[in-house]
Amino acid sequence: MPNKLCLALIAHDQKKDDIVSFVRSHADFLEGCTIYATGTTGGRIQEACPALDVTRMKSGPLGGDQQIGALIAEGRIDALIFFVDPLTPMPHDVDVKALMRLAIVHDIPMALNSATAEIVVDRMGVVAGHERYLSAARG
Numbered sequence: 001m002p003n004k005l006c007l008a009l010i011a012h013d014q015k016k017d018d019i020v021s022f023v024r025s026h027a028d029f030l031e032g033c034t035i036y037a038t039g040t041t042g043g044r045i046q047e048a049c050p051a052l053d054v055t056r057m058k059s060g061p062l063g064g065d066q067q068i069g070a071l072i073a074e075g076r077i078d079a080l081i082f083f084v085d086p087l088t089p090m091p092h093d094v095d096v097k098a099l100m101r102l103a104i105v106h107d108i109p110m111a112l113n114s115a116t117a118e119i120v121v122d123r124m125g126v127v128a129g130h131e132r133y134l135s136a137a138r139g
């Protein structure tokens, strides 16, 4: 069995209901993943889906985005799913920008809205299923 996929999930406040719906609709796939999330997002996800393996970092404005960025720099995150609110100014905008920059530098899939997140998760599910199929076939 290959290592579990490791995803970072983050949502700004106006998008938290959206990420909860997203997580609920992909709970089967996400149960097979290790999830890192910023503090408040992680709390909402755990509340909605207690079976998921979620590690909560600090809240975004208090350093959570930077903590996730550090995990990306260490090669520990396979994809970043970040439901961004494009209409509200953020005090920690520089942290958000730094996080996105690291996802680009380390060339991991980065979904910044729900339409892209659907594609990333669907694709990763296919690849993960394929790898499981191959490792089972190899014995």
Ligand SMILES: O=C(CO)COP(=O)(O)O
Binding pocket: 010, 011, 012, 013, 037, 038, 039, 040, 041, 042, 058, 059, 060, 061, 064, 065, 092, 096
């Ligand atoms: O602010 C965030 C991302 O920039 C999200 O942080 P929380 O999940 O703690 O609200």
